[in-house]
Amino acid sequence: MKVAVIGAGWGGMAAAVQAAQAGHAVTVFEAGRAPGGRARAVAAQRADGTPVLLDNGQHILIGAYTECLRLMRAVGVDPDQALLRLPLQLVFPDGAGLQLPDVPPPWDALTGIARARGWSLGERLALLARAARWRLAGFACPPGTSVAGLCAGLPGRLIDEFIDPLCVSALNTPAGAACGQVFLRVLRDSLFAGRGGSNLLLPRRDLGALFPEPAARWLQERGHAVHLGRRVQTLARGGAGWLVDDEPFDAVLLASGSHEAARLVAQAGTTAALQSWAACAQALRHGAIATVYAELPGAPAALLARPMLALRPRAGRPAQFVFDRARLDGQRGLLAFVVSAFEGERAQLEREVLAQAAEDLGLPGLRVVQTVVEKRATFACTPALARPPRHIAPGLQACADYVAGPYPATLEGAVLHGVAAAQDLKG
Secondary structure (H helix, E strand, O other), X not given: OEEEEXXXXXXXXXXXXXXXXXXXXXXXXXXOOOOEOOOOEEEEEOOOOOEEEEEOOOOOEEOOOHHHXXXXXXXXXXXXXXXXXXXXXXXXXXXXXXXXXXXXXXHXXXXXXXXXXXXXXHHHHHHHHHHHHHHHOOOOOOOOOEHHHHOOOOOHHHHHHHHHHHHHHHHOOOOOOOEHHXXXXXXXXXXXXXXXXXXXXXXXXXXXXXXXXHHHHHHHHOOOEEEEOOOOOOEEEEXXXXXXXXXXXOEEEEOOOHHHHXXXXXXXXXXXXXXHHHHHHHHOOXXXXXXXXXXXXXXXXXXXXXXXXXOOOEOOEOOOEEEEHHHOOOOOXXXXXXXXXXXXXXXXXXXXXXXXXXXXXXXXXXXXXXXXXXXXXXXXXXXXXXXXXXXXXXXXXXXXXXXXXXXXXXXXXXXXXXXXXXXXXXX
């Protein structure tokens, strides 16, 4: 089949590679100048004028991201070299928090909770009891349950130092508004899946080099087309297939953002099914993620004791995590502060993050290198959310992270939809 993939984010490139492997002729259209979508490289300069490659957001993969890892290998990326693998840890600058040992599940989670530093015996027992209850219930909860409702009655320290950090990092939605069922699915497939599923996989190279750029090269080397800087203007039915900017294709896989996909589907036809899909995609609300990159000029080595630390957000101190890029890709003196579910103004955010670094990390004198605010980073993962289906019409599918499924807006979710859409191509 002749297949068009609209959007070169992780979901689109996964679909393109999977379709090419199945023998289809693939053409990728990407509006941006580089592949990767919301997980791509960003060029910047340090204070001394040295060019540096950052990311449009500091991402974390986990060991349970089996499709991401499989496709990275397929396009020539060795995950063992490209990613730093660590047991799950939510450790704060004062040493308190959770760190899982490298043992099979569920013993890793149970042992980690039992040994958590800074938590009282009663707090640890409360979390163990709640985890056992979730497992006995098959990691399911009544529809409409929020994460806050799911965790009602747990001690405040557990909410602040375990539930909230996990929820905001996985769902980019505050616990009071986040979907309890999706949260439980994330817990099940990470903490209680196969050995290593809960491991943190921290990128040692920029996100573009991690998968989307090698995938684009892999496609081009095999005769497939990748058009960057090319925004698709029109999508229409054409005989038994579809027309993309008047070029005929047997099938189209939409891997763009939800609003762009809704625009294309709405103009593709007036049928109730197409208009209903477009309306559902258009109605999705989104949340922002901000990443503040800051440096300490002249720093001789790493600034933090670990590659990643959890932070305690509070009024005027918004960051939830900080990453030491020196321990990841060798960029000395460079830290990345992550603020999920961000709402506010950039200049104020930078002032507050620098103040937080001085108070929580003992690092006064940091300078901002660049702040990246991805305004539509993820859809708001709220309870009982109506998400558009992957199948739109014969020969037309969507394969991005917002498509109906059990996961929040993650790289693995996007890749899973991309692979599934490519596998469903008939011809």
